[in-house]
């Protein structure tokens with residue numbers, strides 16, 4: 001079983017459209033949406049949810065005002081400045097609280113209790129291309145890295161149980177916690193780059209991050225005709241860093257039309273130029289993966 005993670009430096013590169021198209025070609029894969037903060041693979045794959053589970057978020061402390069004796073011990077010890085005093089009333093700012101639970105232990109009145117958020121969920125679903133594991137992180141919630149690790153681990157269990165050959169991860173853009181959690185332990189990274197100043201800049205940062213993990217990596221330049229000069233700069237960067245360029249895919253409004261019709265480009269128009277290019281990308285990836293341990 002091989003785990004492929006598809007990444008981009010920034011949003012809007014077409015990464016999810018590419019991921020969905022590859023998913024439609026893979027046949028024997030589990031699909032995994034690791035972009036838990038802004039998941040959108042479901043918009044194309046239209047999953048039918050089979051299982052829904054709560055992902056317990058970070059601890060957050062709360063004060064029971066009826067039990068609080070206004071002694072002030074908690075505010076003196078919270079090193080994150082999360083506890084406020086207003087006209088003698090103590091309250092906790094949930095956005096500042098780091099969930100260390102120190103105040104709960106120190107409160108002599110037993111007025112502080114910590115709770116874990118139950119606003120985050122993860123799902124196992126059916127799609128027309130196989131099983132999909134995905135998640136939804138509520139706004140302002142933390143621990144997205146842990147949630148990514150969890151969905152990946154579930155995807156791995158499903159792939160093993162069904163003797164599937166691939167896990168295809170739609171990774172988050174950028175180099176944050178959830179990107180790092182997506183890369184760790186992957187067998188292969190496909191980097192989708194858009195030829196814009198910020199696209200190349202951010203892709204370089206992702207390439208550097210993946211390089212630290214020593215994972216085989218290849219790239220696609222998507223919408224390559226948007227800016228010829230930056231496409232050339234991107235090719236130079238990839239060459240200098242020994243990152244194989246699998247395809248340059250020109251902008252094609254069929255990608256947009258396919259999305260509007262909730263289809264992958266391969267389903268929408270099998271003979272279109274982008275479909276043919278995506279198919280060559282998948283074939284090359286299969287060959288490259290066959291040569292990884």
Ligand code: SF4
Pocket residue numbers: 063067068069070071072073074075090106107108109110111112
């Ligand atoms: S330590 Fe407990 S009793 Fe004292 S102010 Fe804080 S919440 Fe109230």
Ligand code: SF4
Pocket residue numbers: 060061077078079080081082083092096097098099100101102103104
């Ligand atoms: S749990 Fe920790 S961070 Fe949160 S209010 Fe209490 S002491 Fe501060």
